[in-house]
Amino acid sequence: MAKILVTGGCGYIGSHTIVDLIENGYDVVSIDDNSRSSEGILNGIEAITGKSVKNYKVDLCNYDETMAVFQENTDIVGIIHFAAYKAVGESVHFPLMYFENNLFSLINLLKCTQDFEVPYFVFSSSCTVYGTPQIIPVTEATATQPAESPYGATKQMGEQIIQDAARVGNTRYILLRYFNPVGAHPSISIGEMPLGRPANLVPAITQTAVGKIDKLTVFGSDYDTRDGSCMRDFIHVSDIAHAHTLAVEFLASKPEGPKLDTFNLGSGNGVTVFEAIKAFEKVSGQPLNYEVGERRTGDVEAIYADNKKAVEELGWQVRYNLDDMMRTAWAWEQKLLHQGALFDSQNSKLN
Ligand code: UD1
Numbered sequence: 301m302a303k304i305l306v307t308g309g310c311g312y313i314g315s316h317t318i319v320d321l322i323e324n325g326y327d328v329v330s331i332d333d334n335s336r337s338s339e340g341i342l343n344g345i346e347a348i349t350g351k352s353v354k355n356y357k358v359d360l361c362n363y364d365e366t367m368a369v370f371q372e373n374t375d376i377v378g379i380i381h382f383a384a385y386k387a388v389g390e391s392v393h394f395p396l397m398y399f400e401n402n403l404f405s406l407i408n409l410l411k412c413t414q415d416f417e418v419p420y421f422v423f424s425s426s427c428t429v430y431g432t433p434q435i436i437p438v439t440e441a442t443a444t445q446p447a448e449s450p451y452g453a454t455k456q457m458g459e460q461i462i463q464d465a466a467r468v469g470n471t472r473y474i475l476l477r478y479f480n481p482v483g484a485h486p487s488i489s490i491g492e493m494p495l496g497r498p499a500n501l502v503p504a505i506t507q508t509a510v511g512k513i514d515k516l517t518v519f520g521s522d523y524d525t526r527d528g529s530c531m532r533d534f535i536h537v538s539d540i541a542h543a544h545t546l547a548v549e550f551l552a553s554k555p556e557g558p559k560l561d562t563f564n565l566g567s568g569n570g571v572t573v574f575e576a577i578k579a580f581e582k583v584s585g586q587p588l589n590y591e592v593g594e595r596r597t598g599d600v601e602a603i604y605a606d607n608k609k610a611v612e613e614l615g616w617q618v619r620y621n622l623d624d625m626m627r628t629a630w631a632w633e634q635k636l637l638h639q640g641a642l643f644d645s646q647n648s649k650l651n
Contacts, residue, residue, distance in 0.1 A: 301327040303375050308382030309355055310337035312492045315345055316485055316541035317380060322349040324545045329373055330355040336495055344490035360405035370416045378420035378548045381409055389499055391451035402454035406461060414469045420551040422544055425459055425477045427603055428452040437606040440562045448598040466560040474547045479533035479566030479605050481540045483625035484632035491632030505580050506633035508589055518573050520595035525602050529573035533566035533604035536620035540565050546614040566605025567618050583627045
């Protein structure tokens, strides 16, 4: 069984990708310092796959500790690098923390990749690298624009660092540019666990619906789109996850392929914020409490993916539609609420 190292394996996309890798016959180890994730998610992975995944609680910014994981696992054939800070607003307030964390960790990991001659490396990039595109949908060839935030800059710089690293050694690299990953694994054993008040739309919708948030604010309704709200490309997290397995298989099946390749991972459909809310109301059967507020600084008016390259070259298929995304996100939120209630009642018993 080929062994894949997943960094950020306890995170949202990382955990779903581990499930997909195991289901496709891979052996997986994880590095996650759990500074922004919970190791408990590994129980969810085990519930789905029947496999217990080893997680090294290591900060990738610590080179020696990172290297020790490679020394212990000399049979790693591929690395999928998710671990990073990803809150856009936070990155504006703490830019150096973002550059330090996201870039030092990447550089350490790339040094290990080259020192241990790991054949494949897959990097979590983002559609944020396109900035505000002039033409949509965007293809991988669409020119990138200046980043809207330090977080976005770390993704652009990360891509640049990998491009230069790829000129040395035999490792081959894939950059995956995610659009808006949402939803939860169809088993509802794993899902997104945002820290604090969620900045992203779908967890903000579901938290509003369960009453954790009083009212959702739609950031702007005066955009030049079909209903005035921003347009995004929502894609189910399990579809994103499977693309990573396909990326590793693609690298393994094309030994003479390019040293570096890039793929968009989006559904190819532009969906507005109001349409997303309507889809949620339909699947949950309940109206959502929301109001229209000011535009959010840094928001892009409209973006969605041309995903032809991933479909044709990776053999990727989008299996879940918007209703599926909302249904699974909603079921997961209700499960979290139920678990919270259980926790509270246990605590009150203890008290
Ligand atoms: C953002 C980042 C993107 C990052 C992604 C994952 C920017 C420009 N992009 O995507 O790089 O990879 O997060 O964390 O910041 N919205 C509301 N009300 C809310 C929350 C969101 O109306 O309470 C709207 C936003 O204005 C936006 C859409 O919903 O139009 C999607 O927002 P969000 O889920 O935060 O994702 P992005 O901003 O697209």
